[in-house]
Amino acid sequence: MKLQHVRAMARKEWWHLLRDPQSLALILLMPMMLLFLFGYAIRLDIEHAPIGLVQQSNDAASSDIASRFEGTRAFSVHRYANRRAMFAALQHGDIWGGLVIPVHYARDLARGDARIQLILDGVDANTARLVRNYAIALVDDYALDLYGINPPIRLEDRTWFNETKESKFAIIPGVIALVMAVIGALMTSLTVAREMEQGNLVMLRTTHLTRADFLIGKLTPYFVIGMADLVVAVLASQFVFDVPMRGSLVALGLMSALFIIVVTLQGALISVSAGNQMLASQMSMISTFLPAFLLSGFVFAIENMPTVLQYISLIVPARYYVALTKAIFLKGVSPLLLWTQGAALLLMLVVLAAITLRRSRKLGLLS
Amino acid sequence: MSAAHPVWLIRLRALLKKEFLQLLRDPRMRFFMFLPPLVQLVIFGYAATYDVRLANIGVVDPALTSATRGIESDITATGHFVVHPYADMKSATVALNRSRVRAIVHFSPDFARTPVIQIITDGSDSNSAQMIFGQLAQTIRDSVFRSRHLTPPIEIQDRAWYNPNLEDREYFIPGIIANIMLITTMILTAMTVVRERELGTLEQIMVSPLSNLEFIIGKMIPVAVIGLIDVFFITIIAIAWFHVPFRGSPFALLAASMLFLMSSLGMGLLMSAYSGTQQQAMILAFFFVMPFVILSGFAFPIRNMPHWVQLLTYVDPLRYYIVVVRDLFLKGGGIFDHLYEYGMMTLLGVLSLGLSLFRVR
Numbered sequence: 001m002k003l004q005h006v007r008a009m010a011r012k013e014w015w016h017l018l019r020d021p022q023s024l025a026l027i028l029l030m031p032m033m034l035l036f037l038f039g040y041a042i043r044l045d046i047e048h049a050p051i052g053l054v055q056q057s058n059d060a061a062s063s064d065i066a067s068r069f070e071g072t073r074a075f076s077v078h079r080y081a082n083r084r085a086m087f088a089a090l091q092h093g094d095i096w097g098g099l100v101i102p103v104h105y106a107r108d109l110a111r112g113d114a115r116i117q118l119i120l121d122g123v124d125a126n127t128a129r130l131v132r133n134y135a136i137a138l139v140d141d142y143a144l145d146l147y148g149i150n151p152p153i154r155l156e157d158r159t160w161f162n163e164t165k166e167s168k169f170a171i172i173p174g175v176i177a178l179v180m181a182v183i184g185a186l187m188t189s190l191t192v193a194r195e196m197e198q199g200n201l202v203m204l205r206t207t208h209l210t211r212a213d214f215l216i217g218k219l220t221p222y223f224v225i226g227m228a229d230l231v232v233a234v235l236a237s238q239f240v241f242d243v244p245m246r247g248s249l250v251a252l253g254l255m256s257a258l259f260i261i262v263v264t265l266q267g268a269l270i271s272v273s274a275g276n277q278m279l280a281s282q283m284s285m286i287s288t289f290l291p292a293f294l295l296s297g298f299v300f301a302i303e304n305m306p307t308v309l310q311y312i313s314l315i316v317p318a319r320y321y322v323a324l325t326k327a328i329f330l331k332g333v334s335p336l337l338l339w340t341q342g343a344a345l346l347l348m349l350v351v352l353a354a355i356t357l358r359r360s361r362k363l364g365l366l367s
Numbered sequence: 368m369s370a371a372h373p374v375w376l377i378r379l380r381a382l383l384k385k386e387f388l389q390l391l392r393d394p395r396m397r398f399f400m401f402l403p404p405l406v407q408l409v410i411f412g413y414a415a416t417y418d419v420r421l422a423n424i425g426v427v428d429p430a431l432t433s434a435t436r437g438i439e440s441d442i443t444a445t446g447h448f449v450v451h452p453y454a455d456m457k458s459a460t461v462a463l464n465r466s467r468v469r470a471i472v473h474f475s476p477d478f479a480r481t482p483v484i485q486i487i488t489d490g491s492d493s494n495s496a497q498m499i500f501g502q503l504a505q506t507i508r509d510s511v512f513r514s515r516h517l518t519p520p521i522e523i524q525d526r527a528w529y530n531p532n533l534e535d536r537e538y539f540i541p542g543i544i545a546n547i548m549l550i551t552t553m554i555l556t557a558m559t560v561v562r563e564r565e566l567g568t569l570e571q572i573m574v575s576p577l578s579n580l581e582f583i584i585g586k587m588i589p590v591a592v593i594g595l596i597d598v599f600f601i602t603i604i605a606i607a608w609f610h611v612p613f614r615g616s617p618f619a620l621l622a623a624s625m626l627f628l629m630s631s632l633g634m635g636l637l638m639s640a641y642s643g644t645q646q647q648a649m650i651l652a653f654f655f656v657m658p659f660v661i662l663s664g665f666a667f668p669i670r671n672m673p674h675w676v677q678l679l680t681y682v683d684p685l686r687y688y689i690v691v692v693r694d695l696f697l698k699g700g701g702i703f704d705h706l707y708e709y710g711m712m713t714l715l716g717v718l719s720l721g722l723s724l725f726r727v728r
Contacts, residue, residue: 026654137508277558289653
């Protein structure tokens with residue numbers, strides 16, 4: 001391996017990238033756009049959830065519980081004259097759930113056996129569960145008040161690392177990981193395949209360039225772009241979205257560098273194996289975007305998945321990086337977490353590098 | 368070739384033959400177009416869930432009274448939690464920090480006189496935090512009632528329409544089907560025209576009598592056919608493997624898939640027309656695929672988005688397709704129930720195809 005060769009290769013790849021400023025701009029814009037979309041578009045928590053209410057009797061007890069529902073920030077209550085009108089609204093999607101306080105509510109409450117019906121639109125199961133939890137909590141609190149349990153038991157809700165439970169804060173560190181995973185692998189996945197497709201490799205075979213020189217030179221510019229994307233994304237997260245940064249920037253930088261190397265290698269492996277750009281694009285789309293989106297713990301917590309999938313997720317590099325970014329931004333990372341996730345990424349790096357080098361034998365370059 | 372065939376049909380047939388050959392010649396390409404969608408549906412069908420079924424939680428109980436022990440055993444009895452006792456908050460904090468537990472239930476030391484229960488959740492996963500808090504709080508309240516030999520005076524009877532067990536899978540699988548369709552077909556189309564341009568074969572086509580329209584149709588049909596085959600198989604898997612009910616009309620699904628393909632292929636072609644190299648096309652396609660997926664309402668409900676973001680979702684063909692597929696699976700219905708969605712997909716398709724017609728050469 002010669003530094004001079006690597007530099008020459010890297011310079012050539014830079015030129016190739018700079019010749020196409022449009023794509024370069026898109027790549028640098030992508031983290032901004034995704035942060036904006038995810039930061040503003042995503043709300044998994046509910047506030048002012050529209051729910052319907054049918055109060056079938058006008059007695060004091062019914063009005064009392066109804067006003068409790070109207071008083072909470074979680075719901076925005078729409079009153080309906082009867083069940084049928086409310087069901088129509090539910091079917092139409094105007095409300096996410098509907099409460100029915102029955103005619104005999106007051107009488108039943110006096111006997112300690114009152115029922116309130118809650119009909120949910122179950123299509124979006126997560127929102128339905130949240131609405132149900134809020135409704136049950138509200139009624140339980142009300143019941144505890146009613147009985148006047150002495151001494152009153154206080155339940156305190158404390159959320160650490162993200163005190164207001166804003167889904168934005170939980171998601172943005174993951175978005176950064178998603179962007180890195182995708183950009184690193186997507187862009188590199190086409191580079192080697194392009195050379196193979198266009199026959200440039202034949203020329204390279206006549207030079208002193210070794211396989212390692214070739215690959216390192218090819219990947220270096222993409223590594224630099226990945227790091228630039230990271231800087232853009234971190235700046236935006238701090239100054240636009242006010243996500244806290246409780247860990248060390250140095251740790252974030254080091255781990256990101258490690259992760260970007262892993263994903264660019266992943267892209268290179270795809271590229272070498274595919275041999276043409278069309279196939280490479282399909283392979284990289286399938287093996288990077290959806291796994292990084294769905295199996296990394298970025299939106300769907302890995303702990304909630306079936307055990308088999310938890311094991312499968314172990315081979316998704318984004319998984320380790322998502323855990324790291326979430327920890328570094330929100331928790332302030334512990335050295336142990338840093339070491340285990342870092343070690344996993346390092347292991348992936350070594351394995352991927354070995355396989356890629358072996359696979360790239362078919363390029364016909366010097367070893 | 369008999370003389371009864373019009374000339375354009377002969378030309379189109381020749382182009383189609385070439386396109387199909389080019390796409391399916393490589394056995395690995397054949398593999399990558401049909402198998403991964405199936406595998407993806409199976410994996411992601413299990414992965415996409417917000418529901419917390421079993422969570423490790425820590426308990427710190429300095430009071431050690433019968434009341435607190437009763438609450439602890441009630442928490443274990445729900446079957447939703449694995450309880451780990453910790454001696455003090457310090458060790459419990461470390462466990463939460465390292466994600467070994469996802470929540471801590473902390474009883475006040477003099478629980479008999481001032482009963483305070485803190486529920487501390489890990490907000491770095493805000494959705495699970497809300498879910499776990501809700502379940503724990505409910506369990507504790509019930510437990511308090513029971514320990515005083517009271518029955519809760521008010522009960523909420525809840526019933527969920529369309530999805531009685533509140534299965535996340537039934538919500539996500541139709542969306543995953545649509546996502547797989549978008550990702551496979553849009554990128555494939557985006558690459559296919561540029562490929563000709565990059566390899567220089569586009570010039571050969573330009574000197575042929577092939578018209579723009581014939582060229583575009585010839586490029587689209589093979590990808591559309593592959594997309595429709597994929598939809599067919601993944602729908603079968605969704606029904607047979609995941610037991611997601613399919614309550615609507617299969618023809619409506621076919622019609623929706625064809626209209627969706629028209630818009631996703633149209634947009635793919637448009638990207639193709641604006642890029643000079645395959646790498647450019649790929650980056651451009653990806654630049655649009657990500658927002659399409661996010662704004663489609665697949666994982667994040669559109670109705671929870673701020674108003675200006677909701678406006679953006681109107682140009683997202685995936686948004687309409689997901690509504691139709693989800694409704695066909697869960698609610699039932701036929702073609703006439705989704706005329707608006709069909710119309711919007713047609714509009715987006717016609718617009719993008721029309722634009723690419725002008726731009727392609």
